[in-house]
Amino acid sequence: MSIRLGGIIAGLAITAVLVLWSLVPGAYNYAFGPAPEKQPSYAFYEHGEGPAGGFSFDGAFGKWDYAQLQRGYQVYKEVCSACHSLKFVAFRNLQELGYTEAEVDAEAKSWTVPGIDPNTGETTTRPGMPTDYFPMPFANNIAAAAANNNAIPPDLSLMTKARHDGSNYVYALLTGYTEPDAEKAAKVGFETPLGLYFNKHFPNVNIAMAPPLAVDGQVTYADGTEATIPQMSADVAAFLTWTAEPSLVQRKQTGWWVIGFLLFATVLAFLSYKQIWAGLKPKKG
């Protein structure tokens, strides 16, 4: 009895403290206090969508579009890699994009990576090898910040997994550089700070990255695809999805085999369960 009495007293005490000292002042403040201030920039944010028709790897049966991944790699190499690293990806991984071993060799050679002079031991640079990882564009974070108006360009290896709905987010961000509605901006006194760029799909709409894909035809695709801004954006978003999760398609395909087997095994388990219990069930009627 004393436990229950103590419990009732403790329960009422906790509730009283919560209601009188937290809930009532909070509710009073919510009802009569000043409304929380919102940044004017929130009025300009728009949730971004992915490319029309989606990506080839979407859905449970999704597959890589190797031509698109190769185009996306070209965009990364010619545009993004000037500022953004890809530190978890090695040149050898490019073979998964459909390149032959010789092509990967040649591709690796086209990059310059840090090396050590075998005669003097001094640091130097050399052409890449398939075992090398993609090189860092800046020596360190301070150099990266100094060259980019104090913003450090993030590593892109995992970008599509590090944002909600990442593949679509990358596409939306790259196509989201517009001008804010001038009338609305004048009304709320919104202005993009100097050195930042307006992007309606970036969470606070002011992004430090200048529009990386600014004109159609910025990249001349090897396969002759017309390089519109949406096309390049979709291609590089697909490529970054692959860098973030090279096993994505293998994972889904393995999943079907696993679930298929488990469905079969579970049906068998259900039937044996029913058979074993059959003698015990009450007879109907």
Place this chain on the structure above:
Amino acid sequence: MSFAWAKQYEPQTALTKWLDEKLPFPRLVYNAVGAGYPVPRNLNYMWNFGVLAGFCLMIQIVTGVVLAMHYAANAQVAFGTVEHIMRNVNYGWMLRYAHANGASFFFIVIYLHIFRGFFYSSYKAPREMIWLLGVVIFLLMMATAFMGYVLPWGQMSFWGAQVITGLFSAIPLVGEPLQVWLLGGFAPDNAALNRFFSLHFLLPFVIAGVVILHIWALHIPGSSNPTGVEVKQESDTVPFHPYYTAKDGFGLGVFLILFTFMVFFLPNALGHPDNYIEANPLSTPAHIVPEWYFLPFYAILRAFTGDFGIPFTDVVLIPAKLLGVIAMFASILVWFILPWLDKSPVRSGHYRPLFRKFFWVLVIDMAVLTYCGGAPAEEPFVIISQIATAYYFLHFLVILPIVSQIEVPKPLPFSITEAVLGKDKAAEAPRAGTAQGGDAGSLPDGSLQPAE
């Protein structure tokens, strides 16, 4: 212990006879989960989750031990070694996704197991010890899961470690030094990561040890059942094997289908994208949220927004942060006294009309707390989580004792056999009635008197 009619282990071959003499391990298994363990014949699917929880622990230990072979607990490289597992280790992505989602499914299973216990009052005499050990397992699981989430050394890992160890800094006088001692520094860094890895490896084996005690304690009175009427006779039970091994086999299949679906098709759905950003002490995430299975308790922690003091003065008796920490720990510790808060002699919620309504309110309340725990600390979520927190404590500490006092339970069946078959020959035999006119046998403890 076992019932008098339990089957006895009889070794058949020379080898098993020899083994039974030297180390009767097969006998132990036979009596624990074999034909030698008589179990109520009326268990429903809610009784599958004990076996499933054990299976989850095995998944976590097996995948975790292999992951540990490829992981390095060093703040400089930890994030990179996780990516190494994802990219370079054969089927490393499968191991890691199975381990991360395995933690989530472990908690799903455990929450269903706990709420099964709430509904059917599995905590009541004579099973209090099983319940107490279960709460200990749950607390160990929470510690293990929290430390495991720190290991990938992403942004949520780092800031989660900062927030959770920061809870200890709310303790008066010793709080700040205690946090520094726990972390091995002024902020989460290599020292913290190393000890969390060490403990994350150790604790699952501690859990396995307490699980053995949990099952041992279970075998003293035997399993509870959906009627809450104790086993009285052989016709009330069936041997665990093959009856419940078959049923658990089917349950395991269903569980594995759901689990592998998440692992192979939505592996990151239960995680947070920020944890794919490497830990950065200089950049705080916009919203720091724990893993989903901690959200109800996180909501209780954040519900206390006002310092407890003397009104209209500046005197603060207990700061809001400390109140929140006390409430969060109390919200789980209250389960320890649950067997003594609920005095109703009837166990099963099926026969307790008033209790049953409050049980479902508690389920909704926990769902609301989970949602509010994941929402930003803004109105109206703060007020909603305060109301839900108040209900949570009122439910266990005030409503349960009062309901169990005033409720009129529905009549119980004479036996499990009667509940299943609709009639029981033993029930027609002359029997001793009690002063209240009910059947002696209809008391939840069988022929025993209720707890008080």
